[in-house]
Amino acid sequence: MIGAGFSGIIAGIRIDQKLKNVDLDIFEKNHDVGGTWLENNYPGLCCDIPAHCYSLTFEPNHRWSHFYASGREILAYLKRVAAKYKLERFLRFGHKLTAAKWNDDTKQWHLSFDLVDEHGNKHGEVDKVVDVVIQGMGGLNRWDWPAIPGIHDYKGNLYHSASYPVGPEAEKGKTVAVIGSGSSSIQIVPALQPYAERVDNFVRGQAWIATPFASTELLKRSPDGSNYAFTEAEKDRFEHDAEYYKEFRSTMERELNGVHGVTLRDSELQNGAVEAFRDLMQKKLASKPHIAKAFIPNFAVGCRRLTPGPGYLEALVEPNVDFISAGIKRFTETGIETVDGDHREYDTIVCATGFDTTFTPRIPIIGRNGNNVQDLWGDKHPYPSHYLSMAISPDHPNYFVVGGPNSALGSGSLLVLYENEINYIVEAIDKMLRENILAMSVKQEAVDDWMEYTHEYFKKTVFSTKCRSWYKRGLEEGPVTALWPGSAGHALAVISHPRWEDFTFEASNRNRFGWVGDGWSREEVEGGNTAYYLDQIDQPPVPK
Structure with missing residues (x-):
């Protein structure tokens, strides 16, 4: 895992929970978790969606101080989550990725890192050979000074x-x-x-500038335009009244998701x-x-x-x-x-002039046939091509991306999408483990079809109208490269079940059923519970 922001933390938790026989490293160039929330600390820094929608579904924070959480508060939350799930076992701080190269003979990625101190100064180098890479470096951490003379x-x-x-x-x-x-x-x-x-x-x-997000009775008490401060009594109720909190957050999420219609021309x-x-x-x-x-x-x-x-x-x-x-x-x-x-x-x-949002990596990511993502997603191409934002090309097997091109949302909570992207990737790795798959790569026709759908979708939206936006690589006109082609709910539905038919798999065995072994189950060989299925009963409801 490259990066220890939200996506790296989610990946660390879910991989540890769901995958066996995996050696996990989370490489992070900084010396703490947090990603963009660690690096950014400007005055007034806040999340611009409701704080309760900007926390993990499985790890809510009931005690946000304000309706829009400050950057420091979000960073403290991320640190608490990483500590709770003991991610220090996997975290490798001070590792700045400088190159990634696929070896098609061994079916592995060779990663090169600069070892850097807390100030970013290099003091060494190290290489790592891995079977699978998950890129979670984020799209809002690469900044440059504006091109203004003098x-x-x-x-x-x-x-x-x-x-x-x-x-x-x-x-x-x-x-x-x-x-x-x-x-x-x-x-x-x-x-x-x-x-x-x-x-x-x-x-x-x-x-x-949007109207304040203040639909609930609680927030209508807040002065127009201010950032509502929760009382201690309200925080206590969030923490101790599960049904009340669930309804409160559900209301926020429904309203965020309900904004999608605004994006249609x-x-x-x-x-x-x-x-x-x-x-x-x-x-x-x-x-x-x-x-x-x-x-x-x-x-618009x-x-x-x-x-x-x-x-x-x-x-x-x-x-x-x-x-x-x-x-x-x-x-x-x-x-x-x-x-x-x-x-x-x-x-x-x-x-306050923004970030490089072209998605072109600043380091070489070289797959089969010398195919470099810097070229594939560079200025010579009108847009960064991909498959469901998570896979790059047939020449980049076993390489997944969280928060890649066309994965931001015009409405809804981005973290819910990140959670589901991680779930998708974990399911793919589980298939590779289960079936002794050495290499998994997306088919080019699947990439082409997805990009065709994406471009056709945006023609009917306000995003394709004339305005300068980072959604379009900072251009006034051009393809929409940052946003998912649909609503938040649409994104979750599309990636809820992997389409294995869109991938090519290379197994370690000549026979595709080599992975089934010698006729014994793992539980029988390892002395486990051979009646495990009785602990996994999916009890159907009886119709009334």
């Missing part, structure tokens, strides 16, 4: 949202520029506003959302109408990632916040010059 000439504090070393109090009395209008920016601006002397938000595009939900969100934004920006004019989109709701952004619009109308829609020409030693010739000086500049 960026490294600037002499003040320069931070990227993905590598933010200080808290908001560090900006007390300072002038700050925040570049961007994505989910990071709209959390950073309201977090810095109470501290900074001035905050300038540079926004080149437009974005919809000209649907009733889409048209209603445009009207409601425009009205909300105009009201909150009434004191600064020039912001509403520049910021309220003319594209959902074309860009939709986020509630508690407090962002409220911060924009504060007297110490300016909204700057002019494009940035260059950085100077002291600040930023815009294309209209205006120059502003800053103590701190924050680049």
Whole structure:
């Protein structure tokens, strides 16, 4: 397993639970679990879906402090889960994957790692030969500085949202520029506003800010736009009243899943959302109408990632916040010059400019025939081809991906999908173990058919309309490469049962039934319970 974020933790738990005779390593370049929630620590960092929907189905957290959980709270949750299931047995920290190469003679992957310290400094190398690789490196952890001229000439504090070393109090009395209008920016601006002397938000595009997620009676008591804080009594009830908690979370999940209709072009939900969100934004920006004019989109709701952004619009109308829609020409030693010739000086500049979301790996992943995923998913190809987001090509056997291309969700909880992707992969490995399969590779026609379905699906959605979005590799127009082609429920249904006919299997035996052995069951050979089936009775209900 590559990566110890959510997917690595889920994989560690399920593989340990369900697979026998497996040696598991979870390789992680950092020195703790958490993935993106370990690496990101910018002011205001929160999950932008309800916290109770952003926890594992089998390991709920009843004591979230707020409706939208902070990044620190999510990281603490991940650490607790990893400790509870004793994943330290499998975790190999300070291992940064540098290359993966398939050996078709041995039917194994050869992995190369740099050994790195807590600061990322290399102090050695190590190789590992494995039968199966699960890639869980995530799509929101590869960041670069924006391509703005003079960026490294600037002499003040320069931070990227993905590598933010200080808290908001560090900006007390300072002038700050925040570049961007994505989910990071709209959390950073309201977090810095109470501290900074001035905050300038540079926004080149437009974005919809969603209405607060507040449908239940509990949350209707929260002021409009705020992040509701749960009381101790509410947390106690979540923890001790199982039926109440189940209904509360089910309500949240149903409403998240119910948003799917918004993503269809000209649907009733889409048209209603445009009207409601425009009205909300105009009201909150009434004191600064020039912001509403520049910021309220003319594209469909959902074309860009939709986020509630508690407090962002409220911060924009504060007297110490300016909204700057002019494009940035260059950085100077002291600040930023815009294309209209205006120059502003800053103590701190924050680049909330996102991540590399092309899915092109930064390391070679070389399969059969020298086929490198860097080429297969690179700029020369219009989109990263795949099978159900989890398999790459016939030339990359025994290599699975969690959170790959087209596996994000336009609505619903991503963690539920991750859990089911892991279940799918575990079932595939179980088949390989059970039937002595050396290599399992997806058929090219299955890849082609899935990509054809995916592209046809998105033609009827708002995601394919014109807007700049990381859903489309940061382009205004192009194939949708990040999102699942359907609803969250649709994704779970599609991957609930593997289609073995879409794969080619190479067994260790010449005869396909070589795996059945010599006529004795494992229980008989190993002295186990030969009547085990009496402990596994599937009792059918008697019709009334």
